[in-house]
Amino acid sequence: MTEPTTLASLSSALSETIARAAPAVVSVHSHRLRASGFVWKAGLIVTADEALADDGEIEIQFADGSRKQATVVGRDHTTDIALLRFDGNIQPVALTNGVPALGSLAAVVAADRGAPTARLGMVSLSGAAWRSLRGGEIDARIELDVRLRHSQQGGLALNASGEVFGMAVLGPRRVLTIPAATIARVAGQLEKSGRIARGYLGVGLQPIRLDDGIGAMAMNVDKDGPSAAAGIRQGDVIVAVNGEKLSGVRALLRSLGPQSVGSVVDVTVHRGGEPLQFKVTIGERPET
Template sequence: MSDPAAVSLSSLSSAIAGVVAQITPAIVSVHSHRSRASGFVWKSGLVVTADETLADEGEVSVRLASGEVVPATIAGRDHTTDIALLRLDTRTAAAVHLTREVPVLGSLSVVVAADRGTPTAALGLVSLVGERWRSLRGGEIDSRIELDVRMRHNHQGGLALDAAGKAIGMAVLGVRRVIVIPAATIDRVAGKLESHGRIARGYLGVGLQPVKLDNEGIGAMVMSVDSAGPSAAAGLRQGDVIVSWNGEKLAGVRTLLRRLGPESVGSIAEVAVRRAGEPALFKLTIGERPEA
């Protein structure tokens, strides 16, 4: 008579192996200058990978699941969300279907990646599920999903699967944890990279330095001004200290810069400053950060 526990474990093992086998045709290896990573076929002719692992120079090649190595060009990259889009011939590889479903806390998750063309898989748990958040670089991530799983550096860009085998997003290394860039973020950012080659970011045209204010608050001193930028057009000068933004006191320079996402371009901000100790108010139309 067979052991029920052994049967259950065998069934679970077979189920996991099945979902991994189903997804591996879409998994690729990415090789750029002195750097290797994983990726997946997002659409025909387009591969998504982790931007952090992609070299800034040199040629890029991709090894498909079939073993074929093809050259790739960078269609666009966004370091704030860690998403890069590569353009290449992937007609022989099926694109993956991403689900926007958010996994349940404590459920199983599998990260499927590639190591120099060889598929890899790692099993773990969904250790944190949260709401929309901003990365340290200011990128807007649609939901916070963290995994308790071991993952090598060159496995970044692989796919994270939920307990049902659905692809929930791209796995990348955070600080002491594995983070999933969810499907909603990938589709939004990769779609813009496909059509425009870049993600628009807000631009003030000033160099800022944090300073302590007399009331123990934080201000941002204008250290330099782009003469052709939005701040110069609004009337800001070097030496001005920004004390509030749209009526809210500053919490720091970094917090201010995080507000300059794609949605900020073209919007008007009310900026309160101290100029030579006297208050002044300006209306500033946020520009688009130059590509350079």
């Protein structure tokens, strides 16, 4: 009997690895959009928020062709994670917090109209935690050298050992992975409260140029918000936070992540050309 070649052994191992993960992967259909998702906990599916329609009914399709309706538990556009609830008993997938090494093999297991699909590539970037363009805290920068269709967003990213290290999504000109640690943190908060808390200053800001840098003028102030409570008024120009010069309004807003709620910051403003100091307790952004 002929011994299997190295390539044949690799092919067999990959096939078995993908087959173990496939039962937890589903198709997610929402208002003409198709994506993939996976069973995170009993009755709960994680999918890519970017690939989910803003409204309308959501249908889940399984590998056996059966379909079920799903409802949105919560969404976080800053980390591209959405959590759905369905009535079913599919075995959840186990995620690992390990970050794959640069150059290691990676497979994406997704679904198309319920049928499992697979892509093979490699980890083209494996780096430290980063902040998305929308201000979300992502626990590791993992990029995959693999082609991904829109319907495969929300699929599982597996390492060569078959461990699931995250969810594959389409980023700008590259395929990104939302790591397992980020999924556990964000999906856990969505399951608990249906939303992700965001910091709130209670002030509408407009960037302006100053002689020595950039400022942010308070165009309107929420009378019940944290800034008003601290004494900041309409027309004040924020020039520094915690002693650091303002680098821009966008950077300031990005700093108001979930961890900022309840913290106290020293805000320096110019009022009538005079510098003033205020201590602002960051609140939680209202849902509206």
